[in-house]
Amino acid sequence: MTRHPSTFVLDTNVLLYDPTALEVFEEHDVVIPMTVLEEIDKFKREMTETGRNAREASRMLDHYRGQGSLREGVPLSGGGTLRVAFLEDDHQEVNHWGADTNDNRILSIVVVLSRQLDARVVLVTRDTNMRVKCDALGILAEDYEHSRLRMDEQYSGVSERMVPGSLVATLYHEGSAIAPAEAQGLFPQEFAILRADDDESRTVMTRVLPDGTGFRMVGRHKEGAWGVFARNKEQLFALELLLDPDVTLVTLNGVAGTGKTLLAIAAGLKQTADMSLYRRVLVSRPIFPLGRDIGFLPGDLGEKLNPWMQPIFDNLDFLLSSRPERRRSHQPEYQYLLDNKIVEVEALTYIRGRSIPSQFLIIDEAQNLTPHEVKTVLTRAGDGTKVVLTGDPFQIDNPYVDEVSNGLTYAVERFKEVAVAGHVTLRKGERSQLAELATRLL
Numbered sequence: 001m002t003r004h005p006s007t008f009v010l011d012t013n014v015l016l017y018d019p020t021a022l023e024v025f026e027e028h029d030v031v032i033p034m035t036v037l038e039e040i041d042k043f044k045r046e047m048t049e050t051g052r053n054a055r056e057a058s059r060m061l062d063h064y065r066g067q068g069s070l071r072e073g074v075p076l077s078g079g080g081t082l083r084v085a086f087l088e089d090d091h092q093e094v095n096h097w098g099a100d101t102n103d104n105r106i107l108s109i110v111v112v113l114s115r116q117l118d119a120r121v122v123l124v125t126r127d128t129n130m131r132v133k134c135d136a137l138g139i140l141a142e143d144y145e146h147s148r149l150r151m152d153e154q155y156s157g158v159s160e161r162m163v164p165g166s167l168v169a170t171l172y173h174e175g176s177a178i179a180p181a182e183a184q185g186l187f188p189q190e191f192a193i194l195r196a197d198d199d200e201s202r203t204v205m206t207r208v209l210p211d212g213t214g215f216r217m218v219g220r221h222k223e224g225a226w227g228v229f230a231r232n233k234e235q236l237f238a239l240e241l242l243l244d245p246d247v248t249l250v251t252l253n254g255v256a257g258t259g260k261t262l263l264a265i266a267a268g269l270k271q272t273a274d275m276s277l278y279r280r281v282l283v284s285r286p287i288f289p290l291g292r293d294i295g296f297l298p299g300d301l302g303e304k305l306n307p308w309m310q311p312i313f314d315n316l317d318f319l320l321s322s323r324p325e326r327r328r329s330h331q332p333e334y335q336y337l338l339d340n341k342i343v344e345v346e347a348l349t350y351i352r353g354r355s356i357p358s359q360f361l362i363i364d365e366a367q368n369l370t371p372h373e374v375k376t377v378l379t380r381a382g383d384g385t386k387v388v389l390t391g392d393p394f395q396i397d398n399p400y401v402d403e404v405s406n407g408l409t410y411a412v413e414r415f416k417e418v419a420v421a422g423h424v425t426l427r428k429g430e431r432s433q434l435a436e437l438a439t440r441l442l
Helices: 012-017 019-023 034-043 049-065 104-117 127-136 167-173 233-242 260-274 301-321 335-339 369-376 405-413 431-442
Strands: 006-011 030-035 081-085 119-123 140-142 158-164 176-178 191-194 199-208 214-217 249-254 280-285 343-347 359-362 386-391 423-428
Touching: 006 012, 006 104, 012 019, 012 049, 012 249, 019 049, 019 249, 030 034, 030 104, 034 049, 034 081, 034 104, 049 369, 104 119, 104 127, 119 127, 119 158, 158 167, 158 233, 167 191, 167 199, 167 214, 191 233, 199 233, 199 260, 233 249, 233 260, 233 423, 249 260, 249 405, 260 280, 260 301, 260 359, 260 386, 301 343, 335 343, 369 386, 369 405, 386 405, 405 423
Parallel strands: 006 030, 006 119, 030 081, 119 140, 158 191, 249 386, 249 423, 280 343, 280 359, 359 386
Antiparallel strands: 176 214, 191 199, 199 214
């Protein structure tokens, strides 16, 4: 922001993404077009995150209304003012470039304010096309950056480092080593491939100790998890985190076919069905492709969820198809896991308000969640629960988030310095040669 006070006009999508946006512009003035209020009103009845944000934005505006006239302007805590603006009769013809749409009404207000005010007037919008229109009209526009993570390179959870050959020897001999100098700059639970400075062909795969003072070797996990074995180093690192009960939050991202969901479910079943560390495996995912409401699908709740949860059932079927104790039944192989409450599958819609203790909680397709929704999920975790978030930040269906502002990426960055959390970016597709080629070429 500039040192001199500016006037920021907020688009509807800003308040629907972050209703607290009214309070983040410090000493600058904030203008809400009347059209934005009308659009917010349409979203208030939705029982979704967008609806919740619309209601919260309305409550905040009503709070400020109690402090004075929104038409004249009310003071904000940072020193600026907040007001609602609309086109006066003598400015009704300002739009000479397109149809009388809500977007163009908002642009018209920005044009009028730019003419009337000496201050710098900026439209804040998350809509790329609106910013392009502003440039064509000669008015300023910016994306809403306040709650976006600023990253030169997204944290992958894996790094390489050159270290003294003696440290590599100690790790192979002892399995762990205290080495604060070599671990400096690395995060707790980060995986480090250490290369000996006296022989670069000597390497050791390690994980940074929770206190950040040294390293311990990554286990081989030769026994795998429910018939699933690591096929590359990133999958091995993922298993290391998934099978460690002391790491209570695991985030896995990567393109389709890298094994994120399969590894998570396999590790959950091993620790639940075989080791009894958790009461059950609870798998959930947001319902997005045709909207979040499942009420219009026929049947009971289980039948309604089937189309959305089929990817989870496919993974369960794959895991069970390779086990020697396969059951002869007309039902799917995984049905006995559901019947015996070893595995529970449900839509993320129903998680708000719950308390989930002693469970292995997997949230698939977490890239479609907002940061607030991820916070809601993580605050549901009770004592003894492990949470796994999986997803591909570059395959997003939610129109209100992108590869940087989505909840999965947000959680990765916010928790990378926390000792009980770990992250791995899976890079190599292992589903099939065709799937790997499709990911790279298409």
